[in-house]
Amino acid sequence: MTHIDENAGNSVFDDAADDTMTTEEFAEVRTALGLAVPPVTPNPEIKAALLARIAQTPQLAPTPQLAQTPQLAPLAEPAVDAPRLTAVPATTATSTREPGSAERRASARWMQRPAIVLTAAAAAVALFVGGVFAGDLLRGGAAQPDQLASIVAAPDVTTAVSELADGGTATLVASESQGLSAMVFDGLTPLESELAYQLWYITDGVPVPAGLFDVSNDGPTVQVLQGTFEAGTIVGVTVEPASGSEQPTTEPIVAIATA
Amino acid sequence: MLVLVPADTDIDDAAPASPPTPDATRDAASAATDALLLRVAGGDQRAFAELYDLIAPRMLGLVRHVLKDHAQSEEVLQEVLLEVWQTASRFDPNKGRAVTWMLTMAHRRAIDRVRSAQSSRDRDVKIGIRDLDREYDQVAERAEIRIEHERVATALNKLTDLQRQAVELAYYGGYSHSEVSTMLGVPMGTVKTRLRDGMIRLREELGVAS
Numbered sequence: 474m475t476h477i478d479e480n481a482g483n484s485v486f487d488d489a490a491d492d493t494m495t496t497e498e499f500a501e502v503r504t505a506l507g508l509a510v511p512p513v514t515p516n517p518e519i520k521a522a523l524l525a526r527i528a529q530t531p532q533l534a535p536t537p538q539l540a541q542t543p544q545l546a547p548l549a550e551p552a553v554d555a556p557r558l559t560a561v562p563a564t565t566a567t568s569t570r571e572p573g574s575a576e577r578r579a580s581a582r583w584m585q586r587p588a589i590v591l592t593a594a595a596a597a598v599a600l601f602v603g604g605v606f607a608g609d610l611l612r613g614g615a616a617q618p619d620q621l622a623s624i625v626a627a628p629d630v631t632t633a634v635s636e637l638a639d640g641g642t643a644t645l646v647a648s649e650s651q652g653l654s655a656m657v658f659d660g661l662t663p664l665e666s667e668l669a670y671q672l673w674y675i676t677d678g679v680p681v682p683a684g685l686f687d688v689s690n691d692g693p694t695v696q697v698l699q700g701t702f703e704a705g706t707i708v709g710v711t712v713e714p715a716s717g718s719e720q721p722t723t724e725p726i727v728a729i730a731t732a
Numbered sequence: 733m734l735v736l737v738p739a740d741t742d743i744d745d746a747a748p749a750s751p752p753t754p755d756a757t758r759d760a761a762s763a764a765t766d767a768l769l770l771r772v773a774g775g776d777q778r779a780f781a782e783l784y785d786l787i788a789p790r791m792l793g794l795v796r797h798v799l800k801d802h803a804q805s806e807e808v809l810q811e812v813l814l815e816v817w818q819t820a821s822r823f824d825p826n827k828g829r830a831v832t833w834m835l836t837m838a839h840r841r842a843i844d845r846v847r848s849a850q851s852s853r854d855r856d857v858k859i860g861i862r863d864l865d866r867e868y869d870q871v872a873e874r875a876e877i878r879i880e881h882e883r884v885a886t887a888l889n890k891l892t893d894l895q896r897q898a899v900e901l902a903y904y905g906g907y908s909h910s911e912v913s914t915m916l917g918v919p920m921g922t923v924k925t926r927l928r929d930g931m932i933r934l935r936e937e938l939g940v941a942s
Contacts, residue, residue, distance in 0.1 A: 510797045512792070513793040524780070690778060
């Protein structure tokens with residue numbers, strides 16, 4: 474197990490046998506050798522999977538640990554470094570207005586045939602199943618992190634990435650066995666205070682509200698959907714009044730179909 | 733000095749009046765990477781997303797060069813980046829650069845992985861710069877990356893054959909001293925000496941800090 478030697482710079486492995494390839498003395502030379510290799514762009518699903526993962530992974534406290542302390546053991550208290558998950562408020566749609574027929578037609582199209590279809594992505598999902606960090610999932614606390622943990626730990630977890638119109642990405646992470654799904658957003662634009670993003674489960678063309686949320690900046694956000702995820706459901710996101718709507722009243726910013 | 737260059741930084745159209753030197757561009761990119769990692773240490777998920785864009789392609793390039801297998805390399809990439817998130821508070825900008833800290837983690841994990849799968853290794857003894865050149869023939873379109881590559885290639889060519897082979901096998905191949913000794917047919921002590929001499933020579937040729 475590695476440990477941090479306060480006298481050896483930012484070394485991350487001091488006890489390896491082959492010192493020339495580990496000593497701090499040649500760290501910059503090794504970096505030069507590493508940067509001489511052509512970059513390889515990762516599968517975009519990996520970024521979304523990581524953003525979902527870090528949202529529920531505590532960070533080490535800044536205080537240095539004693540040498541020989543297992544590197545990942547002293548996880549920070551959630552109270553200190555709580556994941557910045559925004560709880561999805563209970564959906565209390567108060568809008569009683571009937572959507573106009575044009576709105577119904579507009580929403581009907583994406584409710585039937587969204588462009589993005591959920592596919593299994595073994596590489597992106599590998600992060601979540603087994604491996605070194607499988608035991609690090611945040612336990613306790615709010616329901617959402619627990620639910621997120623159960624989704625990503627499920628053997629049938631699947632992911633699908635979709636581009637947002639204004640440049641960000643949305644990734645659906647879903648597990649039919651858990652009956653849960655979550656959307657990971659990166660680059661979502663903050664809304665004016667009278668508006669909110671609304672999540673939808675659409676089954677057989679019938680939209681069911683699945684939660685409201687907003688973002689304070691366009692950094693990553695993870696939202697677990699309310700309600701039960703079923704295979705074949707379409708997951709959509711629309712911009713609605715802050716109090717929510719009973720049915721979508723705008724074109725979706727993203728819609729993802731599941732098989 | 734070799735530093736991280738963001739994938740979307742194009743030195744050709746940087747500043748119109750007096751284009752910054754490649755060194756200046758790289759220094760600025762390195763400082764930006766340091767700043768991002770410090771923000772990540774404070775729990776900033778947005779900074780992590782930006783840092784990912786900068787470092788993930790570099791990490792994956794290196795890890796895949798060592799491991800060869802793409803799927804395994806992406807697994808390692810995710811493990812490393814999660815470790816970056818968890819341990820970012822341990823990064824001290826006064827003791828080294830963020831890119832060095834992060835690539836060191838990636839390289840270590842790649843080597844751990846390749847050594848844990850010894851029996852399935854089927855790699856050329858003469859891996860190294862020839863492979864690098866071949867990969868570059870396929871992707872060499874970005875000027876600043878090409879420059880970095882050529883600086884290292886030039887520096888490697890200043891080494892003796894034995895020094896260069898030892899460095900390439902140890903760094904890019906992840907082979908232990910004893911493995912390099914067997915592969916090159918020279919005593920272990922000689923491998924250690926040549927490796928050390930080679931790294932010292934590289935450090936001089938590249939003009940990087942010790």
